[in-house]
Amino acid sequence: MSILTFRGGIHPRYNKERTAALATKPLAAPDELVLPLSQHIGAPAVATVSVGDTVLRGQTIAQPGGFVSAAIHAPVSGTVSAIEPRPTGNGTLGDAIVLTNDHQDTETSYSGLGEDWAQADAATLRDMVARAGIVGLGGAAFPSHVKLAPPPDRTIDTVIINGAECEPWLTADHRLMLESANAVVSGLRIIQHILGAPNGVIGIEANKPDALRAISQAATGTPIRVVSLAVKYPQGGEKQLISACLKRRVPQGKLPMDVGVVVHNTGTAAAIHRAVVDGRPLLERIVTVTGTAVSQPANYWVRLGTPVAHVLQHCQTELTPAGKLILGGPMMGIAQKHADIPVVKSTSGILVLQPKDATTRPASPCIRCGRCVDACPMFLVPQELGAFARLRMIPEARAAAALDCMECGSCAHACPAHIPLVQLIRLAKADIHAAARKKM
Amino acid sequence: MSTPLIVSASPHATSGATTPKIMWSVVLALAPATAYAIWLFGYPALSVIAVTVFFCVFFETLCGLAMRRPPTATDGSAALTGLILALSLPPGLPLWICAVGAFVAIVISKAVFGGLGQNPFNPAMAGRVFLLIAFPADLTRWLVPQQHTGDTLFGEPVTTLDAQGRITEYGLTNVDAITAATPIGLLREKGANIVADLPGNIEFLLGHINGSAGETSAFLLLAGGIFLLIRRVIAWHIPVAYLGTVALFAAITHLVDPSTYAGPAFHLLSGGVMMGAWFIATDYVTSPMFPKGRILFGVGAGILTMVIRLWGGYPEGVSFAVLLMNACVPFFNAWTRPKPFGATTATSGGAQQ
Numbered sequence A: 001m002s003i004l005t006f007r008g009g010i011h012p013r014y015n016k017e018r019t020a021a022l023a024t025k026p027l028a029a030p031d032e033l034v035l036p037l038s039q040h041i042g043a044p045a046v047a048t049v050s051v052g053d054t055v056l057r058g059q060t061i062a063q064p065g066g067f068v069s070a071a072i073h074a075p076v077s078g079t080v081s082a083i084e085p086r087p088t089g090n091g092t093l094g095d096a097i098v099l100t101n102d103h104q105d106t107e108t109s110y111s112g113l114g115e116d117w118a119q120a121d122a123a124t125l126r127d128m129v130a131r132a133g134i135v136g137l138g139g140a141a142f143p144s145h146v147k148l149a150p151p152p153d154r155t156i157d158t159v160i161i162n163g164a165e166c167e168p169w170l171t172a173d174h175r176l177m178l179e180s181a182n183a184v185v186s187g188l189r190i191i192q193h194i195l196g197a198p199n200g201v202i203g204i205e206a207n208k209p210d211a212l213r214a215i216s217q218a219a220t221g222t223p224i225r226v227v228s229l230a231v232k233y234p235q236g237g238e239k240q241l242i243s244a245c246l247k248r249r250v251p252q253g254k255l256p257m258d259v260g261v262v263v264h265n266t267g268t269a270a271a272i273h274r275a276v277v278d279g280r281p282l283l284e285r286i287v288t289v290t291g292t293a294v295s296q297p298a299n300y301w302v303r304l305g306t307p308v309a310h311v312l313q314h315c316q317t318e319l320t321p322a323g324k325l326i327l328g329g330p331m332m333g334i335a336q337k338h339a340d341i342p343v344v345k346s347t348s349g350i351l352v353l354q355p356k357d358a359t360t361r362p363a364s365p366c367i368r369c370g371r372c373v374d375a376c377p378m379f380l381v382p383q384e385l386g387a388f389a390r391l392r393m394i395p396e397a398r399a400a401a402a403l404d405c406m407e408c409g410s411c412a413h414a415c416p417a418h419i420p421l422v423q424l425i426r427l428a429k430a431d432i433h434a435a436a437r438k439k440m
Numbered sequence B: 001m002s003t004p005l006i007v008s009a010s011p012h013a014t015s016g017a018t019t020p021k022i023m024w025s026v027v028l029a030l031a032p033a034t035a036y037a038i039w040l041f042g043y044p045a046l047s048v049i050a051v052t053v054f055f056c057v058f059f060e061t062l063c064g065l066a067m068r069r070p071p072t073a074t075d076g077s078a079a080l081t082g083l084i085l086a087l088s089l090p091p092g093l094p095l096w097i098c099a100v101g102a103f104v105a106i107v108i109s110k111a112v113f114g115g116l117g118q119n120p121f122n123p124a125m126a127g128r129v130f131l132l133i134a135f136p137a138d139l140t141r142w143l144v145p146q147q148h149t150g151d152t153l154f155g156e157p158v159t160t161l162d163a164q165g166r167i168t169e170y171g172l173t174n175v176d177a178i179t180a181a182t183p184i185g186l187l188r189e190k191g192a193n194i195v196a197d198l199p200g201n202i203e204f205l206l207g208h209i210n211g212s213a214g215e216t217s218a219f220l221l222l223a224g225g226i227f228l229l230i231r232r233v234i235a236w237h238i239p240v241a242y243l244g245t246v247a248l249f250a251a252i253t254h255l256v257d258p259s260t261y262a263g264p265a266f267h268l269l270s271g272g273v274m275m276g277a278w279f280i281a282t283d284y285v286t287s288p289m290f291p292k293g294r295i296l297f298g299v300g301a302g303i304l305t306m307v308i309r310l311w312g313g314y315p316e317g318v319s320f321a322v323l324l325m326n327a328c329v330p331f332f333n334a335w336t337r338p339k340p341f342g343a344t345t346a347t348s349g350g351a352q353q
Helices: A114-119 A122-131 A172-179 A181-195 A209-218 A238-246 A266-278 A308-314 A371-375 A382-390 A394-399 A410-414 A421-439 B019-041 B043-066 B077-087 B095-108 B123-134 B183-190 B192-197 B201-206 B218-230 B237-256 B264-269 B273-280 B291-311 B318-335
Strands: A032-036 A060-063 A078-087 A093-101 A158-163 A199-205 A225-229 A261-265 A284-290 A298-303 A324-327 A334-336 A349-353
Touching (some): A060 A093, A114 A266, A122 A181, A172 A181, A209 A225, A284 A308, A371 A382, B019 B273, B043 B095, B273 B318
Antiparallel strands (some): A284 A298
């Protein structure tokens, strides 16, 4: 098996050994769960329950608020104690359904298609995915059923399952591929069936040989191709993954479907399998809890809506002043002010760093070393974009393709002058969007 | 909960590379060649190096204070400039001239442009070229390295005759007395028919020749350069393009007229080419940011070096070649911009370099 990769990127310290071998354990549900109506890209969901209602585990409590939106289900049985704004992981307040857990886990009934799903047509299956509230579980949280409904003029020939898990520290996808290999492979086959795509590929970074073996075994007898990817960040970036697996380059400003490809995360594939075969909605996900300040790192099956503070308590982790709490991985995760925020559909990891690992260094002058240029997997010139952003040179930033930046953080990671390049480029992107709105 | 956690934008991890680490690792890579030069030339080399480095750091600190900027003396960039400048000067140079060179390098060529990262020209080379033009006699008085008997570093004068019968009496306490043209200067004066009489390639490689401190041991400079390459402090493009061009240029001219032009080995191992290719042309601030631009830069510096060496007014052309190519860097950066992923055309970079 040859090792495939892309151009650019970096080799951060991976730190996955702390949790890679730890089997995923179910985390005890908390007394109170907070389910934001906006856990996905697109329109917020609309609550279908009222305060005081009794809900069963698995019951729909919010309907999609549009086509690009996703349903939300009760991860526990109990009562709706509030529907009110609550702090969320992106630093804002967002409307959320608050459930009081009755700790009975009285479950609603599910009706899946079993192994006969291939008899069903694409629309039926897509509808099951939509009703299950599945979004991209790799972190993007884009509603999955939308990606399963490409415009009729696009032919999808290949579905890629992203098992790269290139974010340092995180092992959620790794564990899933080991523990639910069949679900991942079955999910891929369902997605292929919905899209009519003859080719299925599962790409896994070569630092997970056991996952490669498990998935290859599960895929035996199917035409699915399991490929080993170089250990490099951001190997799991959608365009980088397509480039590595298929040698196809998604044109600037276009989507994977424009080159006949759809990419889904391993977690998403497994969730689609459960939604179609078992009829089960998305109620929980694997979260890696790790970092230098976590004394008992672990991989947990966590009910959506579980407060981060509750998770940390179970890992005997204290938040120390001047430390850092990050939702997601160290490269693209979001630093938090406090732990009173819920685990949502896109929460792949909870990373807690000690003060010595959390210090931000002051930026020094750019020495034009070009490390950011070499690192950028989108072949941009981050140093220059940063300068344009700082000077608010909006047309120049747009001409230098600031909007192509996916904020993977490779440039800032490589920068010896500690220039906050991602932050600056975000500023440039916001400026560009604001200027475009003004023109309209 | 009111635990004050650190909140900052992603990414939350860094590679560990820092500007000071980079600068000091280049200093480290130059250390063997520096130590060898001091061993070879003794106090005249040591004093030039010490004074030049001291004044570079001193002027850097002074400029920082004047511009009310955070102190930058410890980031290593000024010390590195000083070391490179010192290694490009003849040992025994009057020390006040060294201080003038440091002033031109740090104040005129760097600080007035805005300090680290803003200077268009390599500060050490600007300093050296200023001195070469202002004090031509002092800058071309080369000491002959001592015929080392392993006894003392700063010992008694040793008098010997070299292969050409020239007196190479070496008086460290009598600095002005004994000097000789560098091999490259001889070549320039007398043509390649003297090449056979010049020190052999082994001597060049080891550095047992007269010249500036940093022109002596091609081997130690090469070792330092490869160290930087392996540590990924520098990329291969500039040194390979530079040395390759010099070798090719020398090979062609040597084939055309062997009696006038020396071969590639002589040109690679003599003068400042090794130092220039690995340590001077690779200066981040004053070289192109993109791989293709770096190759063009190296090729251009190689051609200019050889043109100046063979047909120019000076025996050595590395510092002029680097400065001239520094001036071209904005063009290289504009011409060799990477095409964004999936784009059909390269982006425009505005007026930015």
